[in-house]
Each structure stands twice: as C-alpha cells, then as structure tokens.
Amino acid sequence: MKRLWQFPTGILVVWLAILPARASTVLEMSFQEVVDHAELVFEGRVRAVDARRDAEGMIHTWVEFDVLEVLKGEHPSSALTLRFLGGTVGTQRLEVTDLQLPQVGETGFYFVESLTRPQVNPLVGWSQGHFLIEPRADGQPGVLSAHHEPVLAVSAPEQAPVTASLNTFSKGVAKGVIVQESFNAMAASGPMHADDFKRSVRALVQQP
Numbered sequence: 001m002k003r004l005w006q007f008p009t010g011i012l013v014v015w016l017a018i019l020p021a022r023a024s025t026v027l028e029m030s031f032q033e034v035v036d037h038a039e040l041v042f043e044g045r046v047r048a049v050d051a052r053r054d055a056e057g058m059i060h061t062w063v064e065f066d067v068l069e070v071l072k073g074e075h076p077s078s079a080l081t082l083r084f085l086g087g088t089v090g091t092q093r094l095e096v097t098d099l100q101l102p103q104v105g106e107t108g109f110y111f112v113e114s115l116t117r118p119q120v121n122p123l124v125g126w127s128q129g130h131f132l133i134e135p136r137a138d139g140q141p142g143v144l145s146a147h148h149e150p151v152l153a154v155s156a157p158e159q160a161p162v163t164a165s166l167n168t169f170s171k172g173v174a175k176g177v178i179v180q181e182s183f184n185a186m187a188a189s190g191p192m193h194a195d196d197f198k199r200s201v202r203a204l205v206q207q208p
Helices: 031-037 184-189 194-205
Strands: 003-006 012-016 040-053 059-072 079-085 087-089 092-096 107-112 130-135 141-145 151-154 177-179
Touching: 031 107, 031 194, 040 079, 040 087, 040 194, 059 087, 059 092, 059 107, 059 194, 079 092, 107 194, 141 151, 141 194, 151 194
Parallel strands: none
Antiparallel strands: 003 012, 012 092, 040 059, 040 107, 059 079, 087 092, 107 130, 130 141, 151 177
16 A cells, blocks of 8 residues: 655655655755755764654654764754654655665764754755765775765855756755766766865855
8 A cells, every 4th residue: 555645845755665766856956055054064973763653643764963073053962863754664664755864874964954843854955965974995084975976076156046946956966066977087086085075064154
C-alpha cells in the first residue's frame, strides 16, 4: 500500500515500502544566498540518527550532531539535533524524494535555515547547504558536495540572485560551487581543503 502527498512547493512525499523515483523541485540558489539564508553554519559530526513518529503519527528523523566549529550564527552547546521529514520505522517508510539525510559518522558543513521553525529539510536549499569532509589523497581534509562530488572552489557570482527565476531548479549544488564533474580542468588539484572552505564561508558572511 502506498500513499502520496504533494506539498505546495512541488515536493513529493511518499509513504511506502517500495517506491518509484521522482524528482522534487527545489530552487537553485547561489552560494552567497545559501550563506545569507542560513541562521547557523557549522562544522559537525553526526553522532546518531533516530527515526520515529511524532504526535500526529508522521515519521521524522532526528539527526544528532557534535558541533565542532560555528562559522555563522550562535550555538553555545557542543551538540545540536535537527529534524528531517521522513525515515523508516519498523516496516513502514516515509520518503521525501531528493532529501538526503546525514549519515552516522559523517563529518561536514551544515547550513541550517532555522533552529526553531519546523521544515521538511532544515538545511538551506536541501543538498545545496550540505557538504561532506573526507580525506584527500594527501591525507588532508577535503570538501565534497552532499552527492560526493569533489568541491574545487566556491564563489559568489556577481549577478542577480538565481532564485529570481522560478524555472531554475537545483541539480544538487548551489551556483558558484565548482565541482569536479562540471569543471574537470581543475580536477588534478583535488577537492579544496576544509580550511579554505571555512575561510570562503566566513568571507561571504561579511559581505554587505
């Protein structure tokens, strides 16, 4: 048995055991917009993931993070829990297409849209506000997109915000995030160092 919900934003939510794939419509943002729209940006490590039902019977997944460093905003605690719509409880599964849940043990950078407002996905632009940190060939920490594409550089394009166009949908990374797949000429250098990524984010936070 399968039940479907279509949210006003075009996000497809599926209640199922097995489902056919279908893409969600998440607007593409510039990296500057991702930074600007985030209430909190932090480097963290996922310590636990727990899917359970809320008071209304809907399945949500609570992801617990160790907060390693705050890049924007304020969060005095060394721990943070974010709630995502969807997950698996027993034999029942609620899936939101294109929503990628952080996994236990992963380390990354997380751009949180709101710490108080319930959302389908609390990360800005969904995967556009989700980056992974993994070792490079030289052993140094490198930055990857949420879909494991090496991030070569990030910038703030000097143009009107891409969200002004309602027909521009996200392909997984924000505009201004250069990944290996889309710019192979830089691939030999490997993913950018995590420290360089942090400096880039802090510089964009200071933009007027």
